[in-house]
């Protein structure tokens with residue numbers, strides 16, 4: 001696990017942008033993407049660039065159960081607004097949180113990942129150490145599955161909703177096993193709310209109680225942290 005400390009979100013996002021450009025020049029075709037505030041500046045840099053992604057594939061990590069393309073707070077909408085509308089991919093996959101059979105949707109998503117092995121995975125980090133929506137206690141062996149969100153994640157994500165009661169309590173998430181199959185992973189974390197999780201991810205024991213700690217075992221991970229997120233390292 002390579003840890004790079006940067007001064008600002010801007011500098012960290014520029015580094016992540018440099019890494020994705022290098023991956024593309026080496027032939028990367030499939031990109032695992034994340035939502036949340038963390039990658040927003042990185043996505044802005046992609047939009048402002050001359051990168052052409054129209055022959056690439058993107059696969060998002062997760063979606064809230066019950067939300068979809070017609071909902072403002074869905075991750076589908078987030079990705080369109082923050083990236084896809086300006087930089088379309090040949091094909092972009094986001095789990096369907098409105099599927100009538102969510103188990104079947106999860107299986108279908110695993111099939112999509114199997115057919116499109118991820119070359120380059122972007123990750124954010126939950127305050128409790130989650131990646132995607134793999135909450136503490138998630139098995140490292142899991143593939144795409146339905147998750148019950150923890151109270152702390154609902155609280156953290158409620159800033160995107162009118163009120164906490166509007167935050168869905170479940171999500172469909174790519175599993176840790178699938179994330180670990182990506183050839184290269186870049187995880188970004190900004191701000192002191194992430195400092196505990198960053199410290200445990202980098203220096204703590206590898207444990208399902210801190211899902212991101214498994215990344216210590218991945219052969220090609222770059223963790224990019226700003227000063228505040230790195231303050232306990």
Ligand code: GLP
Pocket residue numbers: 034035036037038039061062123124125126127131132133153157
């Ligand atoms: C959400 C998402 C994650 C994201 C994390 C951090 O729950 N499912 O993919 O990395 O929370 O969000 P943020 O980047 O807004 O801090």
